[in-house]
Amino acid sequence: MTQVNKDSKIIIVGAGVFGLSTALWLAKSGYKSVTVFDQQPYFTNSYRDGADGASADINKIIRFSYGKEIEYQSLALEASHIWDEWNQELANLKQSGEDAGLPPGLSSGDKLWFNSRMLRMSASESYGEFEKETLKTMEKEARLREKQFECRNEADIQRAQESGWGHKVDPFHRKELGRAHSAVLDSTAGFVAAGRSCLWALHLCRKSGVNRTDGSVYGIETEDSRSHSADLIIVACGGWTPTLVPEISRSLETTAGSIVTVQIPQDNQELWDRYAPENMPVFTWGMREGRGMYGFPRMEDGIVKFGYRATKWTNYDDINGKPLSVPKTAHTSKRETNIPLTALHAVKDFISEYLPELTPLGINSTRLCWYTDSIDNSFMIDHVPSRPGLMVCSGGSGHGFKFLPILGREVVKIVEGGKKNVYGEMWRWRDPKEGGKNNGLEEGVSGPRVLAKQKMASEKDWSFGGSSRL
Numbered sequence: 001m002t003q004v005n006k007d008s009k010i011i012i013v014g015a016g017v018f019g020l021s022t023a024l025w026l027a028k029s030g031y032k033s034v035t036v037f038d039q040q041p042y043f044t045n046s047y048r049d050g051a052d053g054a055s056a057d058i059n060k061i062i063r064f065s066y067g068k069e070i071e072y073q074s075l076a077l078e079a080s081h082i083w084d085e086w087n088q089e090l091a092n093l094k095q096s097g098e099d100a101g102l103p104p105g106l107s108s109g110d111k112l113w114f115n116s117r118m119l120r121m122s123a124s125e126s127y128g129e130f131e132k133e134t135l136k137t138m139e140k141e142a143r144l145r146e147k148q149f150e151c152r153n154e155a156d157i158q159r160a161q162e163s164g165w166g167h168k169v170d171p172f173h174r175k176e177l178g179r180a181h182s183a184v185l186d187s188t189a190g191f192v193a194a195g196r197s198c199l200w201a202l203h204l205c206r207k208s209g210v211n212r213t214d215g216s217v218y219g220i221e222t223e224d225s226r227s228h229s230a231d232l233i234i235v236a237c238g239g240w241t242p243t244l245v246p247e248i249s250r251s252l253e254t255t256a257g258s259i260v261t262v263q264i265p266q267d268n269q270e271l272w273d274r275y276a277p278e279n280m281p282v283f284t285w286g287m288r289e290g291r292g293m294y295g296f297p298r299m300e301d302g303i304v305k306f307g308y309r310a311t312k313w314t315n316y317d318d319i320n321g322k323p324l325s326v327p328k329t330a331h332t333s334k335r336e337t338n339i340p341l342t343a344l345h346a347v348k349d350f351i352s353e354y355l356p357e358l359t360p361l362g363i364n365s366t367r368l369c370w371y372t373d374s375i376d377n378s379f380m381i382d383h384v385p386s387r388p389g390l391m392v393c394s395g396g397s398g399h400g401f402k403f404l405p406i407l408g409r410e411v412v413k414i415v416e417g418g419k420k421n422v423y424g425e426m427w428r429w430r431d432p433k434e435g436g437k438n439n440g441l442e443e444g445v446s447g448p449r450v451l452a453k454q455k456m457a458s459e460k461d462w463s464f465g466g467s468s469r470l
């Protein structure tokens with residue numbers, strides 16, 4: 001492990017959530033020479049402009065429901081206080097009439113975090129194990145448990161109505177449709193505008209002195225063939241991490257979630273209002289029951305995003321003679337803008353059944369968004385064994401975004417070494433179980449999730465027709 005001091009030169013490769021949060025907290029902790037590199041245009045941080053890391057997305061869910069994992073629940077709660085502060089700081093900038101050098105794409109008064117509430121729907125008649133464990137773990141933080149409303153419990157429905165959330169208990173009219181509506185409304189949860197939040201973190205990094213510099217011991221080479229050396233290099237490259245640090249490819253796998261959007265026209269006032277964050281919660285349906293569906297209220301531009309993660313796809317390529325799953329997006333050399341037909345059908349079926357008013361609009365876009373799954377879905381943040389001066393900071397496993405404001409605080413502790421705390425232990429370097437289950441990573445090229453084995457959807461599949469198959 002490399003010993004660092006406040007003058008050490010530190011390079012962070014990757015300006016997604018993991019890289020930005022690390023840079024911010026290193027700078028806040030007094031490190032004077034922190035430089036962030038990214039291969040994509042993270043200064044605008046929009047996937048539309050070519051930034052297509054997992055972080056450069058429209059929106060991401062902020063949730064506190066973590067089954068038995070109280071450590072993540074608590075950290076998410078801590079992060080939520082900073083999300084509140086960040087909203088307030090942007091509102092204050094607006095009030096004082098200052099834009100204070102905000103990056104393009106971000107304006108004073110913009111909101112980053114929307115407390116739209118979140119509806120966790122089971123696809124079956126009863127709660128799954130994860131939901132039961134979530135409610136139990138939340139009891140350990142009483143104020144959090146009080147803010148959960150069980151949608152089949154009359155007293156809770158009454159409580160939700162009194163709190164002003166009655167209209168979010170069953171926005172899909174599942175009860176009218178004769179469904180069990182086994183669900184919990186979390187009034188503390190919601191979503192963040194993802195790319196915009198990264199821009200804010202970038203702005204804070206710059207204000208705190210994160211910069212470009214040259215140093216002396218190890219280095220990276222950028223596309224312009226320039227060498228940049230440093231005492232410590234932190235690779236925070238999301239789905240690209242296993243390609244760059246081959247040792248970690250035994251424990252991290254790059255997989256894709258399927259994203260579908262629908263555009264609500266602004267002149268359709270009824271739909272515009274129905275899908276506003278004030279009226280529509282973030283929702284999940286059958287998340288751990290093989291359905292893996294989630295969706296968001298509309299954004300300011302009318303985009304409603306749906307995600308399907310029942311199957312996370314892999315994309316194996318030959319990387320230096322070894323098969324590794326790598327991102328395939330609208331901006332990679334082997335381009336992909338479609339998603340597997342299975343995923344598109346699942347989203348269309350959900351919309352047809354529960355949100356039929358959207359079907360005349362058809363689908364607006366599809367995209368693959370790349371996770372970095374670890375063997376146990378916990379992050380991987382540690383020094384690389386036998387490679388002094390090199391750390392990895394990755395393994396977001398589909399739930400890292402909410403920690404943007406706080407993750408770096410824990411990364412700094414890991415950078416500095418010493419006795420590991422609970423997060424340092426959870427996120428330590430871990431090897432896969434030999435011959436055992438490793439979160440699907442053991443399937444490799446022969447697995448059923450390989451993208452090349454899927455029938456891909458195309459634009460001709462975007463309109464709705466036929467009957468629902470739920």
Ligand SMILES: Cc1cc2nc3c(=O)[nH]c(=O)nc-3n(C[C@H](O)[C@H](O)[C@H](O)COP(=O)(O)OP(=O)(O)OC[C@H]3O[C@@H](n4cnc5c(N)ncnc54)[C@H](O)[C@@H]3O)c2cc1C
Nearest residue numbers: 014016017018039053054055061237238257396400401402
């Ligand atoms: C479909 C999907 C849905 C998700 N939903 C949620 C959610 O609702 N809530 C939540 O909390 N989390 C969610 N997550 C997880 C969250 O988005 C990730 O954990 C987080 O964004 C990962 O950030 P990262 O910095 O590790 O990676 P990324 O965001 O992928 O960033 C990696 C960066 O590294 C750069 N890079 C790669 N290679 C190089 C190189 N050679 N040189 C320089 N730069 C390089 C890339 O350009 C990129 O900018 C979701 C993830 C996905 C995929």
